Amino acid sequence: MATSENNTTSAGNVTNNFEIPGTILKQSVPVIVILVISYFVVFLLCVVGNSLVCFVVAKIPRMRTVTNYFILNLAASDILVAIFCMPFTLVDNIIIGWPFGNVMCKLTAAVQVVSVLASVFTLVAIAVDRYYAIVYPTTHTFTGKVTLYVTAGVWMLSILLMIPQVLLIRENAWVENGQVILTLCQETSAFWRKIYTTLLFICCFIIPLTVIMYLYARIGLAVWFKPTPGGDKATEEAKAVSLQRKLKVIKMLLTVVVLFALSWLPIHVITMINDYGSLLPDQQDILWIYVYPACHWLIYFNSAINPIIYGFFNQNFRAAFRTLMMMKGLNVSAFQSRMVSQGTVIRRSTRKRPLKSAVKAGNEVPPAAV
Known part of the structure; x- marks a missing residue:
């Protein structure tokens, strides 16, 4: 969160003739161009991708399932990340100083923390939802009321x-x-800043990553050891198809965990180093001028690819997106009819019957939903 940083980079290696009073330019023009382009690309991907997810879930009744409501909440929080985090972080990575006033200092910090935490906690909620849907499909179900309570609890x-x-x-x-x-725009107490950054490290990274890894490991084991439909009588082709589906699910599980870890670990590590390490001025300059912008970009890249992981990798979402791109001049009712005719309507059967019976019916375990 850009506005919460104790930006004390020495002014020796930066330019002090910036036009905004009370600020100092800390990047060269080529670096500024690179930052603006890279942040703009991620911003565009994040807003467009997550807006498409919101549109599909909101407009198509058949897409309004428990899992998709969590994905909708994730998309909404990621849009907030794009709007309230990316622009201010970009400015913070280009200049030393805060030109927006005290009210915006507190307001942007508040919205940034809430949106980022909501995104992370929703990822955990999706993992819990998928865990119960796949490991305990008949005994545990998320009702609409439970989904509402979980979403409210996240915020x-x-x-x-x-x-x-x-x-x-x-x-x-x-x-x-x-x-x-x-x-x-900075914390008034170095001591309490350390306590707070440590709290965020535990609540925003350690605990979520641990929970996600455990749940996805259980899902992976359940999928891997699930008997092939037909048992010993299954043909070699059926066994090969079943194996490919299992590998696809497990690869997706690993992708989700690895991307989450790689996106969030760097920013937490350098923040802890900045708070608890004894860095020399030159080391602080390198940290603030070069390392922090890259680490922030990784966080926002994660928000930009979430709709790809949880939306586009899901065959129902993918079909909906494709149809959405071709529905110029069509109303929502026509869109729904087309979805049904293509057989791409989301099924809630994975919540009501065992995984084995779902596979027999032709429902592949949705890797994107895990």
């Missing part, structure tokens, strides 16, 4: 964890001879 927990940030952060002005030299 309430995110807001609760945001409160310390709002209390700690404010705009500080450095004044010399009655003139404002630099304004920063």
Whole structure:
């Protein structure tokens, strides 16, 4: 979260003739161009991809399943990440200083923390939902009411964890001879900043990653050891198809875990190093000018690829997206009829009958939904 950083990069290696009062330019023009382009591409992918997910789930009744509601919540939180995190983080990575005032300092910090945490916690909720749907398909089901409670809990927990940030952060002005030299949006206490960043590291990375890894490991084992339809009488071709489906699911599980870890680990590591390490000024310059922008970009890249992982890799979403691109001039009713005629309607059968019977009916375990 850009506005929560203790941006104390030394001014020796930056330019102090930037046009915005109270700020210092810390990047060269070529680096600024690279940052703007890379952040804009991720911003565009994030907004467009997640907006498509929201549109499909909101407009097509058949797509309104428990899992898809969680994916809808994930898309909504990722859109908030794009709107309220990416632009301010980009500015923060280009200049030293905060030109937006104290109110925006607190407001953007609050929205950034809430949106990021909601995105992470929704990933955990999706993992829990998939775990029960696949490992315990007949004895455990997520009803609409439970889904609503879980979604509300995700946002309430995110807001609760945001409160310390709002209390700690404010705009500080450095004044010399009655003139404002630099304004920063930063925490007022180094000690409590360390406590808070440690709390976020545990709640936003360690616990979610541990839960996701455990649940997806259980799902992977359940899928791998599931008997092939037909048992010993199954043909070699049927066994090969079953094996390919299992491998596809397991690869998707590994992809989700690895991408989450690679996207979030760097920012947490360098934040902990910055708070607890004894860095020299030159080391701080490298950290703030080059490392932090790359780590922030990885976080936002994760929000941009979430609709691909949880949407486009799902055959029902993929078919819906394709139809959506070709539905110029068609109304929603025609879109629904086309979905039904293509046999791409989301089935809730995985919640009501065992995985074995679902496979017999021709329903492949949806790797994107895990």
